[in-house]
Amino acid sequence: MKIVRVIGTATATLKEAGLSGQKFMVVQPVAPDGAPTAETACVAVDAVGAGRGDLCLMVSGSAARIVRGAAGLPVDAALIAVVDRISL
Amino acid sequence: MKIVRVIGTATATLKEAGLSGQKFMVVQPVAPDGAPTAETACVAVDAVGAGRGDLCLMVSGSAARIVRGAAGLPVDAALIAVVDRISL
Amino acid sequence: MKIVRVIGTATATLKEAGLSGQKFMVVQPVAPDGAPTAETACVAVDAVGAGRGDLCLMVSGSAARIVRGAAGLPVDAALIAVVDRISL
């Protein structure tokens, strides 16, 4: 899982059937200390009620379709947890 | 999902059976503000009627075969939404 | 499999159903000689009882859901072995 921070949202009227009601969260990959990495921000669906500024764990690939409400949807990234604390 | 901009199309006469009728969109990965990233442009099938210049969400991997009309096709990237707005 | 070193743990109260009881290990990709690479640290579930400082093998993607206790969970990275020795 990647550590990411929610930095915004994306909206889309024209989209694949089944995606209505999904929240598209714009997320920035970060290091364990919360600093943004050089990786470009991407978009994930939200399975846990994450909000802007939250540090989250994001899964990629088929794991994204195992989360609540995403079975059978054409998505490849999902937020699966809001991180309380990282202990290094 | 990656945020990409449609920058062109690719045509191919010689191709795998089943790909006839699929539109091959050439897409450039971009940052949330729409600026192109250093990543090389790639090709995705279009599930939503995207056009040149549109900002879209692209799925990679097996998710690409969940979109309308792509079940069972040898594709690994598809446009699943045309982005109206990104709020940061 | 990637060679990684366990450098910490992450805790999350708000998370996908089914993830309770999973240990989220923060891991740093390393070279065969144990030196950290430029790749950002990420998070993996632990299937083998790894501890901080351990050198481990990490699988990504659907392989992560084959490990003990992770079937059907939305995870995409898991530690599958604690490395005793790398012979070059």
Place this chain on the structure above:
Amino acid sequence: MKIVRVIGTATATLKEAGLSGQKFMVVQPVAPDGAPTAETACVAVDAVGAGRGDLCLMVSGSAARIVRGAAGLPVDAALIAVVDRISL
């Protein structure tokens, strides 16, 4: 799909059962204008009769096992189309 150019072939006597008869094409990822990118060349099986110098579309991952003749084979990259033209 990645845009790649066929730059050679690889031969292997010692290989997994089932791979006999598969052609291993060495391919260089390129930009839409045909210029090689910094990405290292890799190897794909050929599903469309591509030849040296051809610009092709390559799928990665499980999509590679959907192409003609590759079902059930341990391959993760396949050429699915020979590109006639890219319009930017």
Place this chain on the structure above:
Amino acid sequence: MKIVRVIGTATATLKEAGLSGQKFMVVQPVAPDGAPTAETACVAVDAVGAGRGDLCLMVSGSAARIVRGAAGLPVDAALIAVVDRISL
């Protein structure tokens, strides 16, 4: 498939059930001319009897679990061929 050179082995006493008897090969991604790339070395299981110094083809992802003896194992990389020759 990636072109890699076998540069060593890894041993692990503590590992997922089912991995006993699997050989963990440490491999360095290389260019078609055999020169190491900047990519970090990783670990693959061996399906073809490869030895140190051999140039091999490596599959990643679910393809790794199609090779002989790896069905149902939590692995994401496997050597599927020892390369005799690359013709450019």
